[in-house]
Amino acid sequence: MGQLEIEKLSETKFVLQMGPHHPATHGVLKLYTEFEGERVLKIVPDVGYLHRGIEKLAESKTYPSAMTLTDRLDYISSMTNNIGYCLAVERLMGIEPPPRAKYIRTMVAELTRLSSHLLWLATHALDIGAMTVFLYAFREREQILELFEKICGARLTVSYPRIGGVRVDIKEKVLEEISKFTEIMLNRIDEYEGLLTENRIWISRTKGVGVVSSEEALSLGLTGPALRGSGVYYDIRKLIPYDAYSEVDFEVPLGENGDTYDRYLCRIREMKQSALIIRQCIEKMPEGEIIAEQTIDIDIPHQGKRKISAGDSLWSGFIKFVDEKAELIPPGEIYSAIEAPKGELGFYIVSDGSGRPYRMRVRAPSFVHISAIPKLCEGHLLADVIAIIGTLDIVMGEADR
Amino acid sequence: MIELIIIFIKTAVVFGVVLAHVAYTTYAERKIIGRAQARMGPMEVGPYGLLQPIADFIKIFFKEDIVPMNAEKVLFQIAPLIVLVFTMINLTVIPFDRNFILADLNIGLLFILASASVAVYGIILAGWSSNSRYSFLGGLRSASQVLSYEIALGLSLAGVVLSAGSLNLREIVIAQHNTVFGVYAIPQIIGFIVFVISAFAETNRAPFDLPEAETELVAGYLTEYSAFRYALFFLAEYVAMYIMAFLCALCFLGGWTIPKFIIDILPFLEKVPGILWFAIKVYAFIFLYIWVRATLPRYRFDQLLNIGWKVLIPAGIVNLLIVAFIKRLGL
Numbered sequence: 001m002g003q004l005e006i007e008k009l010s011e012t013k014f015v016l017q018m019g020p021h022h023p024a025t026h027g028v029l030k031l032y033t034e035f036e037g038e039r040v041l042k043i044v045p046d047v048g049y050l051h052r053g054i055e056k057l058a059e060s061k062t063y064p065s066a067m068t069l070t071d072r073l074d075y076i077s078s079m080t081n082n083i084g085y086c087l088a089v090e091r092l093m094g095i096e097p098p099p100r101a102k103y104i105r106t107m108v109a110e111l112t113r114l115s116s117h118l119l120w121l122a123t124h125a126l127d128i129g130a131m132t133v134f135l136y137a138f139r140e141r142e143q144i145l146e147l148f149e150k151i152c153g154a155r156l157t158v159s160y161p162r163i164g165g166v167r168v169d170i171k172e173k174v175l176e177e178i179s180k181f182t183e184i185m186l187n188r189i190d191e192y193e194g195l196l197t198e199n200r201i202w203i204s205r206t207k208g209v210g211v212v213s214s215e216e217a218l219s220l221g222l223t224g225p226a227l228r229g230s231g232v233y234y235d236i237r238k239l240i241p242y243d244a245y246s247e248v249d250f251e252v253p254l255g256e257n258g259d260t261y262d263r264y265l266c267r268i269r270e271m272k273q274s275a276l277i278i279r280q281c282i283e284k285m286p287e288g289e290i291i292a293e294q295t296i297d298i299d300i301p302h303q304g305k306r307k308i309s310a311g312d313s314l315w316s317g318f319i320k321f322v323d324e325k326a327e328l329i330p331p332g333e334i335y336s337a338i339e340a341p342k343g344e345l346g347f348y349i350v351s352d353g354s355g356r357p358y359r360m361r362v363r364a365p366s367f368v369h370i371s372a373i374p375k376l377c378e379g380h381l382l383a384d385v386i387a388i389i390g391t392l393d394i395v396m397g398e399a400d401r
Numbered sequence: 402m403i404e405l406i407i408i409f410i411k412t413a414v415v416f417g418v419v420l421a422h423v424a425y426t427t428y429a430e431r432k433i434i435g436r437a438q439a440r441m442g443p444m445e446v447g448p449y450g451l452l453q454p455i456a457d458f459i460k461i462f463f464k465e466d467i468v469p470m471n472a473e474k475v476l477f478q479i480a481p482l483i484v485l486v487f488t489m490i491n492l493t494v495i496p497f498d499r500n501f502i503l504a505d506l507n508i509g510l511l512f513i514l515a516s517a518s519v520a521v522y523g524i525i526l527a528g529w530s531s532n533s534r535y536s537f538l539g540g541l542r543s544a545s546q547v548l549s550y551e552i553a554l555g556l557s558l559a560g561v562v563l564s565a566g567s568l569n570l571r572e573i574v575i576a577q578h579n580t581v582f583g584v585y586a587i588p589q590i591i592g593f594i595v596f597v598i599s600a601f602a603e604t605n606r607a608p609f610d611l612p613e614a615e616t617e618l619v620a621g622y623l624t625e626y627s628a629f630r631y632a633l634f635f636l637a638e639y640v641a642m643y644i645m646a647f648l649c650a651l652c653f654l655g656g657w658t659i660p661k662f663i664i665d666i667l668p669f670l671e672k673v674p675g676i677l678w679f680a681i682k683v684y685a686f687i688f689l690y691i692w693v694r695a696t697l698p699r700y701r702f703d704q705l706l707n708i709g710w711k712v713l714i715p716a717g718i719v720n721l722l723i724v725a726f727i728k729r730l731g732l
Contacts, residue, residue, distance in 0.1 A: 014534070014538075038538070129608065129610070129699025130696075130698035132434075132437055139439055195696070202698050204701070204704055381703060382702075
């Protein structure tokens with residue numbers, strides 16, 4: 001906001017620059033707000049404090065190595081970012097991961113959804129003042145991160161999926177642990193619900209706050225639970241199934257009123273569904289390869305292009321030099337979207353065949369959701385602004401990229 | 402001369418004991434909330450973290466006392482003192498036992514309500530003089546919150562005053578002891594509930610901790626404070642909690658006495674010193690404070706005022722009417 005604009009304000013307005021350092025703005029979101037008393041007159045989100053140029057950086061990396069950048073988009077759910085990216089490149093290359101890899105991916109994606117929703121619940125509840133839920137949710141999230149560590153060695157920025165499959169196979173023992181965890185998780189979700197769902201203060205803080213009708217939600221471009229809370233049936237896992245989602249059975253919870261409470265219920269029910277999906281994945285998981293035959297790993301050193309084909313050579317590192325002008329990836333462009341925990345995460349990739357993305361554009365749900373804040377905050381109070389930021393589930397790493 | 406020394410010693414004992422309680426209430430709060438939240442609470446300093454309050458005190462005392470450049474310096478510096486002094490002064494009229502009271506005022510209860518209102522000035526001044534928007538909002542919220550809830554608090558206590566026929570806290574307890582139930586909490590249940598809720602709001606504690614709602618206003622009127630000035634506010638908040646707990650114990654739970662019908666059943670309880678009963682009642686109330694903080698979310702500001710004006714004040718009036726009828730009919 002410019003200096004001029006601030007000077008023009010009349011005296012009855014109370015201008016508050018919330019953030020970028022504010023306990024409730026979930027990172028570095030800045031809100032320029034004008035209040036009359038505590039009622040919101042105007043609110044302008046200001047993003048870009050966490051811009052790291054991920055899209056541009058991807059252009060200088062090869063397809064496999066650009067994947068580590070996607071970890072840093074929505075750092076709470078790196079697994080789904082990886083899967084979204086891998087899926088886009090796979091569709092571009094026309095390869096398909098083997099069934100076991102598909103199931104593993106579906107399972108870890110749902111684990112990520114759980115962990116992301118847990119963090120949302122934790123911070124959302126903390127913003128509204130329920131301190132205990134915060135620590136309960138973090139307790140379970142810690143277990144999920146430990147499971148990730150057992151699966152792939154990393155906790156947060158996992159880079160576990162690969163173009164055409166996943167990096168390492170999951171041991172039977174770990175699968176059992178995950179299966180046990182889903183049982184714990186289902187009980188714990190009831191525990192959170194016991195603290196919040198019928199709590200009168202919680203209801204009075206969330207019901208009727210940040211109401212967005214289904215038409216408005218669609219025109220604002222909301223996706224994920226924020227859209228489903230308004231009762232719109234839009235879930236990419238169902239509509240354009242990827243990985244093993246077409247083979248597992250799950251429901252898509254929908255809200256009715258499109259307020260903060262409905263979005264809360266949507267996410268809570270989604271967590272239950274996620275736990276059930278994980279179970280089904282473990283039960284149905286077939287044996288076999290974890291990475292597709294046609295997968296390539298590209299490495300472009302100074303000497304010339306090298307092409308490593310999948311299978312044994314991935315491990316032993318046999319390198320096959322290819323012709324300078326050979327096309328490593330078929331040229332073309334693609335938009336491919338997945339259902340990330342926060343909404344529709346899309347990757348638009350243009351390939352010129354060089355082995356590096358010519359352009360990578362990320363359609364990040366958080367960025368779109370931030371643009372809905374002014375609409376949702378209309379006529380609400382300062383305390384509601386905090387609840388609305390929480391209910392939209394924003395991660396600035398993804399919005400600013 | 403001797404009397405003066407005795408008063409001096411008594412004052413030192415009361416203030417010392419209460420301050421020690423405040424220090425260990427912070428410890429208890431962290432431990433209890435820790436247990437509620439599936440974690441340990443302080444464990445590092447001393448056995449089971451028992452020395453944590455002392456460590457905190459030393460740390461906060463040696464920190465730099467920062468006064469913001471654009472703050473109204475004099476007011477900024479005396480605001481915490483106003484809050485603390487007018488909170489601590491209430492301790493003088495609290496009867497801890499039958500014969501242990503610093504100043505046996507005839508208007509003890511009124512004195513507490515009055516000085517609690519003055520203490521709000523400190524908070525408003527702190528919010529205003531910081532010259533920070535969050536502090537300002539916090540100060541404003543606190544002003545309207547305390548003003549609204551003081552009425553409800555006063556109404557609930559008016560019932561007690563009416564039944565006891567005195568504003569002297571000691572006489573309230575004695576009058577209470579002579580009733581059938583021995584506590585006013587049972588016949589005046591509405592007043593008791595109104596009092597407990599108002600006490601939470603009056604001391605800015607969860608679920609009414611809006612003036613310092615950390616997620617909205619960063620830290621409310623405390624935002625710009627640091628070092629020992631921050632500690633003074635903190636101290637005042639906890640002393641205020643204790644004052645409310647004392648009031649609750651004295652006006653509704655029978656102070657240092659236990660109901661006569663219990664003594665009739667278990668006669669040996671009469672030998673237990675009164676200060677112990679008083680302490681148990683106070684600790685129970687403090688525990689309630691902490692328990693609620695661990696469990697409940699925070700109300701929104703308009704909802705808070707709605708509860709105050711539309712629920713608690715009418716309920717307080719109803720309670721007062723009932724008490725008045727009972728008194729008139731001589732029941």
